[in-house]
Amino acid sequence: MTQRSAPSRVWLGIGIAVALSATASCGMMGDRTEREPVVTPSSDEILGEIKDREGARGRSKSSVLDIFKSRGDQGQVGQVNKYLWNASLEVLNFLPIETVDPFTGVITTGYGTPPGGGRAYRATILINDPALDARSLNLALLTPNGPASASTVRAIEDAILTRARQIRARDARL
Numbered sequence: 001m002t003q004r005s006a007p008s009r010v011w012l013g014i015g016i017a018v019a020l021s022a023t024a025s026c027g028m029m030g031d032r033t034e035r036e037p038v039v040t041p042s043s044d045e046i047l048g049e050i051k052d053r054e055g056a057r058g059r060s061k062s063s064v065l066d067i068f069k070s071r072g073d074q075g076q077v078g079q080v081n082k083y084l085w086n087a088s089l090e091v092l093n094f095l096p097i098e099t100v101d102p103f104t105g106v107i108t109t110g111y112g113t114p115p116g117g118g119r120a121y122r123a124t125i126l127i128n129d130p131a132l133d134a135r136s137l138n139l140a141l142l143t144p145n146g147p148a149s150a151s152t153v154r155a156i157e158d159a160i161l162t163r164a165r166q167i168r169a170r171d172a173r174l
Contacts, residue, residue, distance in 0.1 A: 080105040083171075084127045084137055087164035091156065092123055111144065119143055123156075132164055 080102055088107055089097075095109035105127035111120040122142045129136035139157050141148035 079103075079130055080127045081130050081132050081136055081164070083132055083164040083168045084160065086167055087160045087162075088125045088127070088137075091160045091163055092125070095121065095123055121148060132168060134161055137161065 085102065085105070085107075092107075092109060094114050095112035097107065098110050099106070099108045101107075107123075107125040107127075109123045111122045113120050120143065124140040126138040127136055128138065134157065137157055137160060139153055139160070141153045141156060
């Protein structure tokens, strides 16, 4: 271990002090515009909303008889149609899945080559409606050279919609 002379230690200390003061002053040079305060409801307002939902006596407005009410289409999870979701995963099973979010209806895949094909594809699927409808399905298909042709995208969308209808028909028979 080498010993430093007193002047080099002084310069080292000055350098560290300058670096720290420059770093500390970065936040003070920022945007000086006035920001609007965040408006949050008071606890009394929040409690009032809860009481309005639950009724005047503080009880829930639901009852045991609610189990007999119509619960809507059971083919959806949140705002995503489960048949379109499962059909998308089945039709594009040759692509490696990178991310899935069933609550927002987004499936992102990596590049993969279809069986018997020579071109790699990458897909992003958005299912943004609970209906089993072509408007509910949005597909973006990419190749390493750019977007895939419109006819390829349309053919895959048709395959997904056909498979979704087959899955729904199979579930109806059970």
